[in-house]
Amino acid sequence: MRLLLIEDDxxxxxxxxxxxxxxxxxxxxxxxxxxxxxxxxxxKYDLVVLDLGLPDxxxxxxxxxxxxxHDPIPVLIVTAKDTLKDVVTGLDSGADDYMIKxxxxxxxxxxxxxxxxxxxxxxxxxxxxxxxxxxxxTHSFSVDGKQIILSAREFAVIYALMENPxxxxxxxxxxxxxxxWNEEVESNAIEYHISQLRKKIGRDIIRNIRGVGYVLENKQ
Amino acid sequence: xxxxxxxxxxxxLVGLLISTAIMIGVACIDxxxxxxxxFADNLRRMAVVIEEQTFTxxxxxxxxxxxxxxxxxxxxxxxxxxxxxxxxxxxxxxxNLPLQTEKGFSxxxxxxxxxxxxxxxxxxxxxxxxxxxxxxxxxxGESALRALFPLIxxxxxxxxxxxxxxxxxxTPLNTLSRTISEWDANNMQPLRISxxxxxxxxxxxxxxxxxxxxxxxxxxxxxxxxxxxxxxxxPLTAIKLQLENxxxxxxxxxxxxxxxxxxxxxxxxxxxxxxxxxxxxxMAVKAEPEFHxxxxxxxxxxSISSFVIxxxxxxIEISFxxxxxxxxxxxxxxxxxxxxxxxxxALRYTPEGGQVAVRLYSETGKTILEVGDDGPGIPKNERDRxxxxxxxxxxxxxxxxxxxxSIVKNVADNHNAxxxxxxxxxQLGATIRITFPxxx
Numbered sequence: 113m114r115l116l117l118i119e120d121d122x123x124x125x126x127x128x129x130x131x132x133x134x135x136x137x138x139x140x141x142x143x144x145x146x147x148x149x150x151x152x153x154x155x156k157y158d159l160v161v162l163d164l165g166l167p168d169x170x171x172x173x174x175x176x177x178x179x180x181x182h183d184p185i186p187v188l189i190v191t192a193k194d195t196l197k198d199v200v201t202g203l204d205s206g207a208d209d210y211m212i213k214x215x216x217x218x219x220x221x222x223x224x225x226x227x228x229x230x231x232x233x234x235x236x237x238x239x240x241x242x243x244x245x246x247x248x249x250t251h252s253f254s255v256d257g258k259q260i261i262l263s264a265r266e267f268a269v270i271y272a273l274m275e276n277p278x279x280x281x282x283x284x285x286x287x288x289x290x291x292x293w294n295e296e297v298e299s300n301a302i303e304y305h306i307s308q309l310r311k312k313i314g315r316d317i318i319r320n321i322r323g324v325g326y327v328l329e330n331k332q
Numbered sequence: 333x334x335x336x337x338x339x340x341x342x343x344x345l346v347g348l349l350i351s352t353a354i355m356i357g358v359a360c361i362d363x364x365x366x367x368x369x370x371f372a373d374n375l376r377r378m379a380v381v382i383e384e385q386t387f388t389x390x391x392x393x394x395x396x397x398x399x400x401x402x403x404x405x406x407x408x409x410x411x412x413x414x415x416x417x418x419x420x421x422x423x424x425x426x427x428n429l430p431l432q433t434e435k436g437f438s439x440x441x442x443x444x445x446x447x448x449x450x451x452x453x454x455x456x457x458x459x460x461x462x463x464x465x466x467x468x469x470x471x472x473g474e475s476a477l478r479a480l481f482p483l484i485x486x487x488x489x490x491x492x493x494x495x496x497x498x499x500x501x502x503t504p505l506n507t508l509s510r511t512i513s514e515w516d517a518n519n520m521q522p523l524r525i526s527x528x529x530x531x532x533x534x535x536x537x538x539x540x541x542x543x544x545x546x547x548x549x550x551x552x553x554x555x556x557x558x559x560x561x562x563x564x565x566x567p568l569t570a571i572k573l574q575l576e577n578x579x580x581x582x583x584x585x586x587x588x589x590x591x592x593x594x595x596x597x598x599x600x601x602x603x604x605x606x607x608x609x610x611x612x613x614x615m616a617v618k619a620e621p622e623f624h625x626x627x628x629x630x631x632x633x634x635s636i637s638s639f640v641i642x643x644x645x646x647x648i649e650i651s652f653x654x655x656x657x658x659x660x661x662x663x664x665x666x667x668x669x670x671x672x673x674x675x676x677x678a679l680r681y682t683p684e685g686g687q688v689a690v691r692l693y694s695e696t697g698k699t700i701l702e703v704g705d706d707g708p709g710i711p712k713n714e715r716d717r718x719x720x721x722x723x724x725x726x727x728x729x730x731x732x733x734x735x736x737x738s739i740v741k742n743v744a745d746n747h748n749a750x751x752x753x754x755x756x757x758x759q760l761g762a763t764i765r766i767t768f769p770x771x772x
């Protein structure tokens with residue numbers, strides 16, 4: 113899951129990035145509207161966390177631009193603007209949710225999960241594939257009802273695969289989903305995470321299609 | 333006696349009393365004179381009639397003893413005397429009144445009474461008619477009382493009328509005070525001048541002016557409080573996140589990192605809080621504060637020495653070029669805050685290894701303080717806005733409160749000093765120049 117964080121306060125940006133990365137999201141953080149627009153135009157994100165008061169304009173402009181080109185990407189506004197008018201304007205401009213600073217990190221993460229779930233067209237918070245179950249909220253993953261402890265990266269990889277169970281994800285696609293820009297990715301990182309996963313959940317669950325990428329084995 | 337109604341009524345009453353008293357006095361004197369004249373005239377006429385009847389041979393002597401005169405006996409004493417002074421007749425022999433030698437009117441004290449006497453000298457004797465003075469007085473008193481009654485009635489009516497009229501005239505004042513008593517901090521409607529009588533219009537317009545000023549001051553204060561609360565949210569949000577990250581830190585290394593970040597966040601909150609306090613103080617000093625003789629050079633020197641450690645941590649070279657002692661009258665605390673903020677700002681935004689140059693000199697009689705740096709500088713189009721509260725230049729990464737320069741501006745304004753911005757050192761950064769009007 114790759115998130116774009118548009119927030120001008122360096123401390124909040126840093127704190128949120130740290131927290132979200134620890135939760136297994138790939139996070140790109142930008143501090144102004146211009147860079148935010150550029151990032152959205154050039155990269156594919158699963159969700160945007162948007163601050164409204166940006167130094168070079170309002171976050172609402174970014175939002176309106178996104179919606180004007182019919183981009184359905186979930187947008188969660190996180191701002192200090194707390195009047196009813198601000199909230200209504202934010203939501204009516206196309207935001208999917210609105211949170212007021214200071215917020216509870218847990219709640220922010222829960223709302224992010226809800227938005228991701230809805231954008232994937234799922235009603236249930238739990239992803240299921242064959243005998244595997246993944247709960248993004250509790251960060252838990254089980255096979256045949258048995259809990260398996262995964263690292264944040266391993267969890268992110270299996271999450272990405274289970275989210276798109278019928279399609280093959282290239283190594284680069286997986287990388288994009290689990291690493292932010294400024295995170296150093298070693299060339300064999302994805303292979304490493306996949307091999308670690310295979311050790312924990314079984315060799316034949318993730319299939320490698322040579323030259324294309326990875327896909328979950330259809331067991332049904 | 334601070335009530336207008338009471339004052340008006342009192343002066344009205346005093347006036348009424350005095351004029352009524354004068355009226356009564358004049359009426360009494362008039363009546364007395366008139367009645368006395370009337371009585372005297374009466375006496376004289378009676379004397380003439382009696383003289384004719386008594387001393388004219390053609391008429392009978394007893395005519396005087398008519399029923400009419402009998403009635404008068406109580407109040408009159410009628411005496412006739414012959415030419416030699418022998419009493420011929422007295423209507424009341426019990427009252428012994430001597431013959432007056434002087435003709436005309438006279439007064440005699442006899443038989444425990446004062447008598448008003450008229451003596452008429454005829455050819456063959458005297459006629460003397462006397463009347464007790466008290467009867468005259470009683471009659472005068474009675475008629476005076478009759479004249480007094482309408483005056484007293486008039487007095488009472490005028491007091492009542494005055495009370496009502498004064499009360500009515502004061503109604504606009506009462507309405508005004510009711511309107512004002514309904515004012516509160518959130519609802520201060522200006523008064524309608526046209527509603528007020530012309531006498532209190534100056535008061536109303538003064539009140540309205542004061543209201544306007546108060547409203548402005550209050551909305552400034554409210555804006556400041558709102559802005560402050562808003563600005564506090566951001567660092568508090570950061571702290572909350574940093575704390576959450578500390579709680580969640582998966583490893584000792586992560587925990588160390590999170591503790592460092594949390595500490596930075598708290599420092600930032602403390603800085604903001606103290607800047608807010610200073611800002612609110614510098615805002616409050618609007619009237620000429622108690623200015624004392626100060627030496628600006630000393631303030632700059634002590635400020636720089638308090639920043640030496642911060643500067644050396646960032647390897648910033650800080651210099652002070654002191655060409656004038658900068659003696660002036662000023663608010664020492666305010667000036668200290670001003671200098672501290674200028675130097676703090678310069679150090680905050682200048683990157684490591686940079687320079688901060690402070691210069692104090694005088695030019696055409698003015699004392700000028702300059703703080704220059706070789707940091708990122710202030711773009712020309714931002715130079716007006718950076719003095720606004722909480723305004724921070726876009727893309728600024730150093731943590732500041734956004735209050736420093738607005739505080740500087742407030743203090744400078746209090747000293748009638750001009751603030752200007754120029755390019756900084758080595759074609760980099762910015763110089764902030766404070767020009768104090770006179771070097772004393």
